[in-house]
Amino acid sequence: MTSNKPRVLLVAEHASAKFGGEAALPLHYFRVLRKRQVEVWLVVHERTRDELKLLLGKDFDRVYFVYETFLHRFLWKIGCLLPQRLAYVTVGFVSRLITQLAQRLLVRKTVQLHQINVIHQPIPVSPKEPSLIFDVGAPVIIGPMNGGMNYPPPFRYMQSRFVHLSFEAGRLVANWLNYLLPGKRRAAALLVANARTRAALPKGACDCVLELHENGIDLSLWEQKLKRRDVASTRSSLDVTVRRTKFVFVGRLVHWKAVDLLLLAFERVAQTLPVELEIIGDGPEFARLKDQAIALGLLHSDTLQPGDQVSLKQSQPSGSVTFPGWLSQSECAQRLQQSDVMVLPSMLECGGAVVLESMAMGIPVIATNWGGPSDYLNDSCGILVEPRSQALFVDDLTAAMIRMATSPELRQAMGQMGYYHAVSQFDWDVKADFILEIYRRVLDESLASRSVIMPDSAVSRV
Numbered sequence: 001m002t003s004n005k006p007r008v009l010l011v012a013e014h015a016s017a018k019f020g021g022e023a024a025l026p027l028h029y030f031r032v033l034r035k036r037q038v039e040v041w042l043v044v045h046e047r048t049r050d051e052l053k054l055l056l057g058k059d060f061d062r063v064y065f066v067y068e069t070f071l072h073r074f075l076w077k078i079g080c081l082l083p084q085r086l087a088y089v090t091v092g093f094v095s096r097l098i099t100q101l102a103q104r105l106l107v108r109k110t111v112q113l114h115q116i117n118v119i120h121q122p123i124p125v126s127p128k129e130p131s132l133i134f135d136v137g138a139p140v141i142i143g144p145m146n147g148g149m150n151y152p153p154p155f156r157y158m159q160s161r162f163v164h165l166s167f168e169a170g171r172l173v174a175n176w177l178n179y180l181l182p183g184k185r186r187a188a189a190l191l192v193a194n195a196r197t198r199a200a201l202p203k204g205a206c207d208c209v210l211e212l213h214e215n216g217i218d219l220s221l222w223e224q225k226l227k228r229r230d231v232a233s234t235r236s237s238l239d240v241t242v243r244r245t246k247f248v249f250v251g252r253l254v255h256w257k258a259v260d261l262l263l264l265a266f267e268r269v270a271q272t273l274p275v276e277l278e279i280i281g282d283g284p285e286f287a288r289l290k291d292q293a294i295a296l297g298l299l300h301s302d303t304l305q306p307g308d309q310v311s312l313k314q315s316q317p318s319g320s321v322t323f324p325g326w327l328s329q330s331e332c333a334q335r336l337q338q339s340d341v342m343v344l345p346s347m348l349e350c351g352g353a354v355v356l357e358s359m360a361m362g363i364p365v366i367a368t369n370w371g372g373p374s375d376y377l378n379d380s381c382g383i384l385v386e387p388r389s390q391a392l393f394v395d396d397l398t399a400a401m402i403r404m405a406t407s408p409e410l411r412q413a414m415g416q417m418g419y420y421h422a423v424s425q426f427d428w429d430v431k432a433d434f435i436l437e438i439y440r441r442v443l444d445e446s447l448a449s450r451s452v453i454m455p456d457s458a459v460s461r462v
Contacts, residue, residue, distance in 0.1 A: 004440055004447060006038055006118050006443065007040075007114060008039065008041070008116070008439065009107065009111065009116045009119045010030055010040060010042045010122065011044075011107060011120070011133050012026035012042070012043070012121065012122060012123045013099055013123060014044055014047060014123075015027040015030065015048055016047075016048040016051055017328075018048075018328075019048070021351075022122075022125045022351075023123070025123055025214070026044065026122050026123060027052075028216060028218065028428050029120065030042050030056075030059075030062075031218075031428075032431070033436075034059055035432075036432060036436070041062045041063070041110060041116070042064070043103050043106055044064075045068070046067050046068055047068065064106055066103055067102075075092070075094055075098075078091045079092055084284070085159075085256075096124060096129075097132065104133065107133060107137075111136060111138050116137070116138050117138050117446070118138060118439045120140075120435075121183075122143065122144070125147060125214060126147045127192065128148075128178075128202060129174075130178045131181065132181055132183055134186040139189075139445075140183065141188055141191065141438065142184060143192060143212070144192060144212045144213065145197050145201075146192070146350045147197055147350055148197050149371050154387060154388060154390070155347045155387055158256060174202050175202045177202075178202035178204065179204065184205045184206060185204050187206045188208065188442045188446065189208040189210055191209075191210050191212045193211070193350075193351070194211070195211075198211070212431070213375070214372075215351050215356055215372075216426050216431040217353075217357060217422055217427055219427050219429070244275055245273065245274070245340045246276050246278065246339045246340045247278070247339065247340065247341050247342075248277070248278045248280065248335060248336060248342050249277070249278070249279045249281070249344065250357075251280075251346070251354060252281055252282070252283040253282060253283035253285040253289060254285055255285055256347050257345065257346045258347050258368070259285065259289050260285075261394055261397065262343055265394050266298065267298060269402055270320075273405050273406070275405055276300075276320045278322050279323050279324075280325075280332060280335060282325050282326040286323070286325075293321045298320065300321060300322045332357075333361070336361050336363060339363060340404070341401070342365045343365075344367040344373060345368055346367070349370070349372045349373060355367060355372070355373050355377065355382075356422050359381060359418035359421060360418075360426075361419070362418065363415055363418070364404065364410075366400045368387055369385060369386050376422075376426075377418075380418075381415075
């Protein structure tokens with residue numbers, strides 16, 4: 001029996017809150033669809049089995065797993081020796097193709113077993129990466145994709161020439177690969193986050209291209225903190241002299257996040273104002289950034305570890321920097337609740353979910369006017385800093401932080417506007433309305449195409 005009621009199969013490399021980034025997207029889709037009582041199943045790699053078992057409860061039996069192989073482990077070890085972005089598009093790409101090859105067989109079986117009528121592949125979000133999920137028994141939707149980014153021109157130095165040339169070579173062969181592996185040509189619909197990503201799609205891709213923001217907000221985790229932040233934000237200007245303004249960064253500590261430039265700007269702010277900075281996250285830059293904070297005389301004494309070489313600077317700034325490391329989403333929500341301003345100085349941020357999460361908690365944001373944050377923020381709910389040059393960026397970031405630190409009223413006004421903007425447009429429940437409408441549209445078109453090729457007697461039985 002054929003119906004336009006969606007029976008959905010989500011197909012992804014990972015579904016994980018712990019992994020963060022794009023890996024969280026399939027988990028959010030699964031959660032909001034089950035909340036709507038939609039019949040949905042999930043096919044992912046087994047790496048996140050234990051986490052999903054804890055998170056999904058009785059819905060865990062709706063998850064099917066692709067197993068780890070020797071090739072997966074071998075490619076991962078090679079990737080550890082390469083720059084992260086290069087590893088993602090080389091050995092990481094091959095590893096994801098191996099996963100998709102195994103998923104094809106599993107998807108076909110699951111489509112038949114559960115009468116699936118829509119397949120949704122939300123990740124990987126790269127517009128260039130080919131998909132092997134095609135001709136599997138049901139129409140396929142891919143996305144929302146988000147990509148096609150380079151560093152801002154003055155910051156191209158942050159990427160080595162070797163990595164840059166490797167990326168350019170990869171983009172040149174992307175069209176050929178997408179003809180060889182035609183998932184994006186045979187898809188029923190492609191979803192893109194913005195015009196930049198639409199332009200980056202491979203030649204010959206599916207004609208049905210729809211726009212939908214990549215990220216969303218789980219208000220059950222983030223919005224609940226807003227009321228207490230409203231109370232905390234109603235401070236007079238005099239309070240600036242008696243309490244520290246708390247800035248926070250949340251994200252993976254990789255070089256393109258430009259946390260080193262944030263530390264340079266924060267040092268200047270700390271010379272004149274009582275401020276503090278919490279850098280939440282882990283990654284390959286953790287040790288280097290901590291050493292930089294020590295050299296600048298900024299590291300909070302509670303963060304010092306045995307063996308840390310403390311700066312001999314005599315003029316210790318009044319600010320302090322802490323590095324709590326990786327925290328769970330619930331822990332991040334608690335830390336954000338205690339913060340005044342979120343800062344994301346990233347030079348290569350396609351999405352920027354932490355921007356939306358901060359907005360949903362009523363926290364104003366300072367971010368780079370490049371990529372994803374510029375899709376979410378405007379002058380009413382934050383400050384976008386132009387990436388004109390390293391020196392000017394540090395100057396402008398310093399000015400933005402000082403402006404926020406000296407005006408509680410501005411922080412409150414921007415926080416409230418950001419909250420309303422985030423909740424009205426990026427709530428996962430609101431996003432679910434859009435994705436269900438897309439599912440129904442694809443199903444209607446699929447049914448219409450079947451009715452054209454079926455004889456009248458067959459159509460009457462559908």
